Amino acid sequence: MDFLRPTTWEEALAAKADQPEAVPIQGGTDVMVEINFDVRRPVALLDLGNVAELRTWTLADGVCRVGAAVPYTRIIDELGEALPGLAQASRTVGSPQIRNRGSVGGNLGAASPAGDSHPPLLAAGAVVEVASRDGGVRMIPAGEFYLGVKRSALRPDELIRAFHLRPATGPQYFSKVGTRNAMVIAVCSFAVALHPGERRVGTGLGSAAPTPRRAVEAEEFLGRELDWDSRLDPALLGRFGELCAAAAAPIDDVRGTAAYRRHAIAVLARRTLTWAWNDHRGRRAA
Amino acid sequence: MRVTFTVNGREQVADDVWEGESLLYVLRERLGLPGSKNACEQGECGSCTVYLDGTPVCACLVAAGQAEGRRVRTVEGLAEGDRLDPVQEAFAECGAVQCGFCTPGLVVQAHDLIERVGKPSDADIREALAGNLCRCTGYEKILDAVRLAAARKAAAR
Ligand SMILES: Cc1cc2nc3c(=O)[nH]c(=O)nc-3n(C[C@H](O)[C@H](O)[C@H](O)COP(=O)(O)OP(=O)(O)OC[C@H]3O[C@@H](n4cnc5c(N)ncnc54)[C@H](O)[C@@H]3O)c2cc1C
Numbered sequence A: 001m002d003f004l005r006p007t008t009w010e011e012a013l014a015a016k017a018d019q020p021e022a023v024p025i026q027g028g029t030d031v032m033v034e035i036n037f038d039v040r041r042p043v044a045l046l047d048l049g050n051v052a053e054l055r056t057w058t059l060a061d062g063v064c065r066v067g068a069a070v071p072y073t074r075i076i077d078e079l080g081e082a083l084p085g086l087a088q089a090s091r092t093v094g095s096p097q098i099r100n101r102g103s104v105g106g107n108l109g110a111a112s113p114a115g116d117s118h119p120p121l122l123a124a125g126a127v128v129e130v131a132s133r134d135g136g137v138r139m140i141p142a143g144e145f146y147l148g149v150k151r152s153a154l155r156p157d158e159l160i161r162a163f164h165l166r167p168a169t170g171p172q173y174f175s176k177v178g179t180r181n182a183m184v185i186a187v188c189s190f191a192v193a194l195h196p197g198e199r200r201v202g203t204g205l206g207s208a209a210p211t212p213r214r215a216v217e218a219e220e221f222l223g224r225e226l227d228w229d230s231r232l233d234p235a236l237l238g239r240f241g242e243l244c245a246a247a248a249a250p251i252d253d254v255r256g257t258a259a260y261r262r263h264a265i266a267v268l269a270r271r272t273l274t275w276a277w278n279d280h281r282g283r284r285a286a
Numbered sequence B: 001m002r003v004t005f006t007v008n009g010r011e012q013v014a015d016d017v018w019e020g021e022s023l024l025y026v027l028r029e030r031l032g033l034p035g036s037k038n039a040c041e042q043g044e045c046g047s048c049t050v051y052l053d054g055t056p057v058c059a060c061l062v063a064a065g066q067a068e069g070r071r072v073r074t075v076e077g078l079a080e081g082d083r084l085d086p087v088q089e090a091f092a093e094c095g096a097v098q099c100g101f102c103t104p105g106l107v108v109q110a111h112d113l114i115e116r117v118g119k120p121s122d123a124d125i126r127e128a129l130a131g132n133l134c135r136c137t138g139y140e141k142i143l144d145a146v147r148l149a150a151a152r153k154a155a156a157r
């Protein structure tokens, strides 16, 4: 096995182009589990830990650009206000030790349907910045990034550099069902983001389909029916839950049944929209 | 490959390291530091918790090569000579140690909490220790020990 240690982004891209089968490693919280259990024997590990820029973030021109390797702990501490949905989801990842190492870039690289960063990225409309030496930069909207169970739009010679998100202009919430308050892979999860300026609501479902996905019909329904200046109509809320559940395509597995997941998605959808709506109304009243 | 890094303030060199090897394996099997425990090798139990550049991490999930040039502090590096760290003392005093397998990871993780948070609430303690499993104590005495260590630290400030 090779152990590659680029110190700049250009070196990293060159290493990946020369050896596309090299496995990138950042926090290692997915990669090392697979190696320790002999699930994966990569020909080479490409350690991105010395590419300092991947652990930085910037806020410029109204967009937050967050390096692929910024760990969850720092997203929680430093970006909780700008990216509240993602910060909430980050708080639910693993344990403090896992959050100190694990990153959104790694979550995207793994592209698990249960990854907790995906629903808030979808709901808030994130764009993933990827690049390769020979193909240059591609900006992939989160909604087009996930292609199948643990499959993404990333090409073999590409690396994830950052994700881009507008700082929240309205309330955002994330909620996750699991057996414990720590260390759980989501049975299912849901994120909602209000975009009051555009009178739009974004959604993201986790662990409820082969890929993380938006509930597009539910979003369109709210786009048509939601009165942004009034209380939330219970019938409308109920319909929103139904449409979110209908967007799910869950499976039965050790963590839960498909029927339970569909039910829980409806509950989480109603609950998170209610929280967000209360904030929205509260803010306007204040 | 060769990995050179600082462990508990001393530069260490590990040779013939396999590229897929974990930091935990290097510490235990190559550097003779068996304090950090190996229980799950998948980040679930926290018994391998060490400081990496000042941040607590699961050593089983750090590739050895990722520690190159960095600073690691293990449970062996907390005491000063024969003088135990206040967190270690509190664990012993409160009966927070039974079989002891989880203790090194818990001690490092609690040490970090107390360094960062002056007066941790019970909720802070539970949150900080959420990634450390103990099969013996039922956790109550561990919570007692962390409260005691935090109170002593606050008093000494
Ligand atoms: C005990 C435990 C609990 C966990 N709990 C959760 C949880 O609650 N929620 C959750 O979502 N996840 C959880 N995880 C999974 C994991 O922590 C996350 O997926 C995390 O985001 C991975 O980040 P990382 O930096 O450690 O990734 P790594 O392990 O370094 O990499 C993960 C994948 O991404 C690829 N990759 C990494 N960086 C790049 C890059 N820049 N470009 C292209 N590909 C790249 C790697 O090759 C690999 O395939 C848990 C893991 C453990 C061990």
Ligand code: FES
Binding pocket: B037, B038, B039, B040, B041, B042, B043, B044, B045, B046, B047, B048, B049, B058, B059, B060, B061
């Ligand atoms: S051995 Fe590392 S967390 Fe269990």
Ligand code: FES
Binding pocket: B096, B097, B098, B099, B100, B101, B102, B103, B133, B134, B135, B136, B137
């Ligand atoms: S004392 Fe035995 S596992 Fe904690």
